[in-house]
Amino acid sequence: MEQQTGLCPRLSKAMDLIGKRWVGLILYELLDGPKRFNQIESALPISGRLLSERLKELEKEEMVERCVYTEVPVRVEYKLTDKGYSMKGAINEIEKWSKEWL
Amino acid sequence: MEQQTGLCPRLSKAMDLIGKRWVGLILYELLDGPKRFNQIESALPISGRLLSERLKELEKEEMVERCVYTEVPVRVEYKLTDKGYSMKGAINEIEKWSKEWL
DNA sequence: ATAGTAGGTTACATAAAGTAAGTTATATGA
DNA sequence: TCATATAACTTACTTTATGTAACCTACTAT
Numbered sequence: 001m002e003q004q005t006g007l008c009p010r011l012s013k014a015m016d017l018i019g020k021r022w023v024g025l026i027l028y029e030l031l032d033g034p035k036r037f038n039q040i041e042s043a044l045p046i047s048g049r050l051l052s053e054r055l056k057e058l059e060k061e062e063m064v065e066r067c068v069y070t071e072v073p074v075r076v077e078y079k080l081t082d083k084g085y086s087m088k089g090a091i092n093e094i095e096k097w098s099k100e101w102l
Numbered sequence: 103m104e105q106q107t108g109l110c111p112r113l114s115k116a117m118d119l120i121g122k123r124w125v126g127l128i129l130y131e132l133l134d135g136p137k138r139f140n141q142i143e144s145a146l147p148i149s150g151r152l153l154s155e156r157l158k159e160l161e162k163e164e165m166v167e168r169c170v171y172t173e174v175p176v177r178v179e180y181k182l183t184d185k186g187y188s189m190k191g192a193i194n195e196i197e198k199w200s201k202e203w204l
Numbered sequence: 205a206t207a208g209t210a211g212g213t214t215a216c217a218t219a220a221a222g223t224a225a226g227t228t229a230t231a232t233g234a
Numbered sequence: 235t236c237a238t239a240t241a242a243c244t245t246a247c248t249t250t251a252t253g254t255a256a257c258c259t260a261c262t263a264t
Binding site (some may be wrong): 152175 | 219231
């Protein structure tokens, strides 16, 4: 890779983020409110391995926050940060498009 | 895969489409107007192999139309169909988000 | 002691993406 | 005439990402 194109690096990065398998659907699930690992896993046809990987990536991007409640058994919730929540507009547009064209 | 989730199949398919590498950026380039293969290839850090593959997929989805002009050398242009163009709302939202948060 | 639950991780196989060279058809320049 | 160039791909090969299934840890209930 690494050609020099006039491409905006911020757009490019945004497209890399949502252009990654499961990310859109994970954000979609979380727009509904904080959810537990197993809740997301059963809402989507994704494996635990990848869900774990994606949630870590989204945490690193500060789009998702991981909240641990030390109950028994432990409860872990994932919630959108403001940055994550602000993807709502884009997600909604994709949903709208899907209802109109698919 | 193939679990039974209550997930909307149209949303799921839409997310599969844009959640595939390069698709968002290819659509972004074409929102600007029809473009030739080499134009897209030099606008984005994508290889010819993958660009060719993606354009075929987008053609099959009827989001992009391939127009061949039998000049010398041959000219091939790719343009958005109505279905492809109607992704504009979503792409614009992603762009807006990128400018605000990245 | 056995099994169940939540939230993962590990090991391994398959599929997708990246890289570079080759192809076809025509044209142009030396 | 032979080499070089261009557009639009394609092929062969390597590397990375994804999918699948088994396993782990800590605790509880039976």
